Amino acid sequence: MADTWTAIDFETANQDRGSACAVGLVRVVDGRPVERHSTLIRPPDPVRHFSHHNVAVHGITAADVAHAPAWDAVWRRILDFADGGALVAHNAPFDMGVVRRACAHTGLGHPAIDYACTLALSRRTWRALADHRLPTVCAHIGHRVTRHHRADADAEAAARIMIAAMSEHGTTSLAELSRAAGLRLGRLDAVTAPTPVAAPSPVGPAADRFDHWRRAAETPMPQACPDADPSGPLFGRTVCLSGDLAAMDKPEAWRRVAEAGGHPARNVTRTTDVLVVGSHAGVGKTAKHRRAETYRERGQRIDIITEAELLSRLGMTGA
Template sequence: MAIDFETANEHRGSPCAVGMTKVIDGHIADTWGTLIQPPAGLRVFNPFNIAIHGITAADVVSAPGWKAALADIVAFTDGLPLVAHNAGFDMSVIRAACDADGMAWPELRYTCSQVVARRTWKLLSYSLPYCADAAGVAFADHHNAGADATAAAEVMLAALRSAETTSLDSLLDGHRIRWGWMTTAGEWLGSHYRGHNARPRKPLPDANPNADPDGALYGATVCLTGKLSSMTRDEAFRTLAEVGAQPAENVTKSTDILVSASQSRLRPGDTLSGKAKKAQALLQSGQDIEVIDEDEFLRRLHC
């Protein structure tokens, strides 16, 4: 079962749309989705988010609230494990929206198609369009929740075929990826790669040594290119340091991630910036380096 959320603003508890794609016996069996009225107090639609997904406050006036939407999500899930592309984001939406509405979290088990893709293919970017392209899937409607959920499902199906298995348990075990889960008691664990070559979990020089070591950017050297829409470069550098990352001005052999702000929606075949071309050359020479767009950057800052 694949799931994708879009949010009204930078707060994770502001879901404004959800899309779901059900997979049975290796085939897409059903899809479902709805617009959502975000919880009270979190209904401001940020222009940056609107530019990403095109949903406005007027679109959700008659949409179900979070309590009703979550009931439908759980019913459609029907006990199946969930898959999301960058599951850290989508699962945090569920937790934060429940917290905002004073509700218990649902009991869920989940994994991440982005984490699986990293173990399956060697790509310049692990954004959903790049992963869908690697999976041989036609995908042109990124940030439509329903389309994103279906693309995530297709990526996982392609990864299963690549691993020559039909079992998600077998796929995750083979790639040393743990299941994530959340409980009604307010406990949760993320779905992460647990292999021997995982990124060292220690802060870099000048980074916050007290940052969350499970954060998506903790321990990474991050370079920016282009002008961010959501914050100044100085603000981005300060925020990176706060989450345990090391900001950098240039792409070098120590760079882990390049944020390409000039390309708000990275897609295969795009004309790359100079820094992105350098990142691509480093990738081809064997370095582990990734290019992400601004939306993905903002998601990872809080994962």
């Protein structure tokens, strides 16, 4: 029986996972790419705004997607293209989060979907690399990424990484590769009637700063994903954020830390392992930053890192 799977990559319009604005797909059969598809997407109405940060990353604007197909049509196409096979993505929990929230925003269900993460796989396969971001891994395997953050290019890159990892481990299927690398396939559980999700306020210079603080304060802390890669740099570590991040708001950063197996925390305590220092409107260091330095002076091991270093540890664009 043929080993068939589909590499996938989403781009989003803003910090909400459900704001899909582009998707790239590469269908692979027995280790060979056989079909490709990509399209822009008109994001679901509740999250249709484009943030300046996301536009700066992928270059897609609201005008570009004005006449693009809506999520419901694109989602049917994705399901037809994958034809029941597993999905593969670099930092797959993010892409599976896009599916989950875009379907919730539009009242659509989805079947159970098996998926594999080439970020986690790369950490197990090429441990000596300085980092395991998509361009770094592709450079190592000899695949040139010329348009990083274009959905079609990044889906192609994820497919090439998976194929290279199969060759490295001497396997011929996703199931065999997962066992050889000591990773199990992830699974997005089926949903028939999604619970509507609240859409965040737009992020940008005109956004109400107090509203973002209030929303962060009201957001429950996500739990660490038990299926995350144990060899990841944030797995099992308690991570606190200080100040504002340029790439995402705090709830999104907390979700990404939890997906990596970390424990997001609101405050610096004796259990804190990592403090991420962002920007802030005040002068000097924040109270969290000063508290972390005090704990370090007393012998506690706390990494104090920048936003770029956090992005790198998450396998995103960064240091």
